[in-house]
Amino acid sequence: MSAPLVEKTPPANWILQHPAYRQMEALEPADRAQLHAAFLVYMDLTEVRRWTEVSCMKSPELRVILLEGKEKDGAPVHTILPLPAHQSLSHSSICSVLDRGFPVLLCAVASDSTLVYQRLTDGLVTPDPPVGPFQDLDRRQHRKRRQHSVQQHREKTRSKS
Amino acid sequence: MEDLSVPRREELQPDSSPVVGISVCDSAPLIWRVQDLKVVRSGGLVGALLGSLPRTPRQNGRLGRPLLLLPEEERLLREGPGAAVLPRPGGERGAELKRRFEEEQTSSQEEQSVLALQDRKAALLRAMTSSLTEEAQQDRLGALDQNFVFPRSALAVQLSTARAGLHYCPEARSFLEAEQPIKTQPSPSSRFQVFRDLRGRGFFLTSAGKFGGDFLVYPGEPRNLSCLRLRLPPVLPPLVSSGDPLRFHAHFIAVCVESDRPVGVLDLLAVARLGSNVKKTVLLCSPVADGDVRYTSLQWSGMV
Numbered sequence: 001m002s003a004p005l006v007e008k009t010p011p012a013n014w015i016l017q018h019p020a021y022r023q024m025e026a027l028e029p030a031d032r033a034q035l036h037a038a039f040l041v042y043m044d045l046t047e048v049r050r051w052t053e054v055s056c057m058k059s060p061e062l063r064v065i066l067l068e069g070k071e072k073d074g075a076p077v078h079t080i081l082p083l084p085a086h087q088s089l090s091h092s093s094i095c096s097v098l099d100r101g102f103p104v105l106l107c108a109v110a111s112d113s114t115l116v117y118q119r120l121t122d123g124l125v126t127p128d129p130p131v132g133p134f135q136d137l138d139r140r141q142h143r144k145r146r147q148h149s150v151q152q153h154r155e156k157t158r159s160k161s
Numbered sequence: 162m163e164d165l166s167v168p169r170r171e172e173l174q175p176d177s178s179p180v181v182g183i184s185v186c187d188s189a190p191l192i193w194r195v196q197d198l199k200v201v202r203s204g205g206l207v208g209a210l211l212g213s214l215p216r217t218p219r220q221n222g223r224l225g226r227p228l229l230l231l232p233e234e235e236r237l238l239r240e241g242p243g244a245a246v247l248p249r250p251g252g253e254r255g256a257e258l259k260r261r262f263e264e265e266q267t268s269s270q271e272e273q274s275v276l277a278l279q280d281r282k283a284a285l286l287r288a289m290t291s292s293l294t295e296e297a298q299q300d301r302l303g304a305l306d307q308n309f310v311f312p313r314s315a316l317a318v319q320l321s322t323a324r325a326g327l328h329y330c331p332e333a334r335s336f337l338e339a340e341q342p343i344k345t346q347p348s349p350s351s352r353f354q355v356f357r358d359l360r361g362r363g364f365f366l367t368s369a370g371k372f373g374g375d376f377l378v379y380p381g382e383p384r385n386l387s388c389l390r391l392r393l394p395p396v397l398p399p400l401v402s403s404g405d406p407l408r409f410h411a412h413f414i415a416v417c418v419e420s421d422r423p424v425g426v427l428d429l430l431a432v433a434r435l436g437s438n439v440k441k442t443v444l445l446c447s448p449v450a451d452g453d454v455r456y457t458s459l460q461w462s463g464m465v
Contacts, residue, residue: 049464085430088423091447094457095420105462108426117462118433125458126380126412127442 274311
């Protein structure tokens with residue numbers, strides 16, 4: 001009988017040895033927390049969301065690691081700005097990332113590695129309007145609504161007593 | 162004294178366009194006169210109505226004059242050609258007005274005190290159970306009569322705006338013309354610069370305290386396609402133009418920050434989350450060097 005295949009457990013510091021991490025480290029960012037955040041976002045984009053052509057570079061003015069990638073083949077290139085959630089940034093920093101010319105995603109990385117992506121766009125973007133069809137309530141429907149809510153209230157108080 | 166280097170107002174604008182009079186009450190800029198309210202609104206400034214109705218004083222739905230202006234709105238009005246602070250009536254006339262006001266307040270307090278006592282007695286009678294003897298009830302009512310005090314702080318003050326002579330009077334115009342706008346203003350704050358820029362682009366702006374931002378921005382340009390999705394009546398009344406907050410929901414929550422001031426990532430997330438909950442785009446606004454303003458829209462990415 002052949003021996004069962006034993007999976008080698010990765011070493012405790014597998015992140016530090018990961019080639020992508022080494023690559024980002026070589027760019028010499030300003031702080032390690034941002035580097036770690038950038039790596040987590042990289043893993044999320046490549047392994048979880050399966051984005052393509054994900055690469056890392058350094059923003060010269062801000063000295064932070066930026067990521068670039070496409071959601072899938074043929075999709076537009078996005079710039080991703082990974083930041084630990086406890087840090088701050090100024091509007092001028094945001095503008096310098098936007099000036100690269102690609103749509104920007106800000107990714108906030110929490111201490112438990114939760115990732116939240118927000119889209120940043122230059123200028124005024126009108127929000128999507130609420131979905132129709134709309135219908136103004138007539139008097140009968142107003143009365144129905146009120147009766148219904150009064151009934152509910154009565155049932156609640158009845159069940160409590 | 163008129164400054165001769167500045168052209169007279171009649172040359173700048175036709176005679177029919179009135180000058181808006183602002184009354185300052187404890188540093189709050191108020192507009193009382195209907196004519197002034199119309200001018201202000203047709204100029205695209207919304208303000209907030211403060212006055213209530215005498216029969217339903219404790220409500221927030223139907224409000225009337227005066228109109229409270231945002232500090233940015235007041236500044237914009239004063240920088241333009243058509244507004245100045247109304248002079249306070251001084252000297253004898255001022256003293257007489259004050260005396261008459263005090264008299265009215267005192268007589269109102271006496272009336273209200275009588276009515277309040279009646280109210281209290283009725284409430285007491287309702288509350289007293291029938292187990293108390295007739296004598297005990299009378300004792301209680303007597304005690305109330307003796308000890309009841311109606312404090313001045315409980316007085317309901319009613320200002321009758323219709324009867325108080327707040328109609329537009331042409332002779333006040335000569336007072337207002339003499340008040341030139343202040344030449345040396347303090348440097349405009351970032352909030353004011355953003356307000357002025359957005360107003361200049363035709364948007365309507367109101368205060369956004371409810372949403373944690375600085376201003377709510379309503380669509381202003383008539384070519385804005387999203388306003389076509391709302392059902393508009395065939396003829397809009399002349400005072401209400403496209404984008405007026407009476408008819409449209411806001412599109413943006415404007416947050417004014419200085420360009421270099423660091424903002425916490427968590428704060429950005431909080432305000433963006435709030436914006437997506439109410440279906441508005443969060444707008445980060447910063448004035449930049451050449452008087453321009455840079456805008457960044459913050460939206461949910463859709464990536465769960």
